[in-house]
Amino acid sequence: AQKVTQAQTEISVVEKEDVTLDCVYETRDTTYYLFWYKQPPSGELVFLIRRNSFDEQNEISGRYSWNFQKSTSSFNFTITASQVVDSAVYFCALSGDGYNKLIFGAGTRLAVHP
């Protein structure tokens, strides 16, 4: 069975702090995809990153970075120098049994305070 665990339900930080959101996944597939999405109060899920199982290179995009480790089945997301606009719920997701079906984690609510 496929599963995504985001153990952190809520995180509260002060602006400019670095914050890491954890994601652990379970799958028996050898080929799979991992995603991070951001959900602001408007409700729309905003795509952040897609990573396939064969690419373990870490990625950096501005203040965002992702650390993918197959050995620990983790795909963690770090925001450097957090800003109030980063406040949202963040979801980690795993491609399911094919095509465009995603298995989502429960989400981590991030609150960044000025």
Added chain:
Amino acid sequence: KAGVTQTPRYLIKTRGQQVTLSCSPISGHRSVSWYQQTPGQGLQFLFEYFSETQRNKGNFPGRFSGRQFSNSRSEMNVSTLELGDSALYLCASSWRGGSNTGELFFGEGSRLTVL
């Protein structure tokens, strides 16, 4: 380039009624999938359509159905509404049609309240 458009954004129904939600994908995207989001169950996959064919279906009762039109627009229908169907229904589109999962672009959702 317009994003994924969902209508209506908000609606209130009573138990036993039925509802139809609409989704217009990003131009050129042929895959449309639907997700239900509730506080208790989180985000759950409902079904996915590609070129008017349902390719995958989540673990939901038959009261939940959908379809896709030739212009890729999609509708989902929930019949005999129950209180537990109150949720945010999110539609996502993707240009990828193969077996590798692509980036899904989501709409703002339709928030359904069942009284």
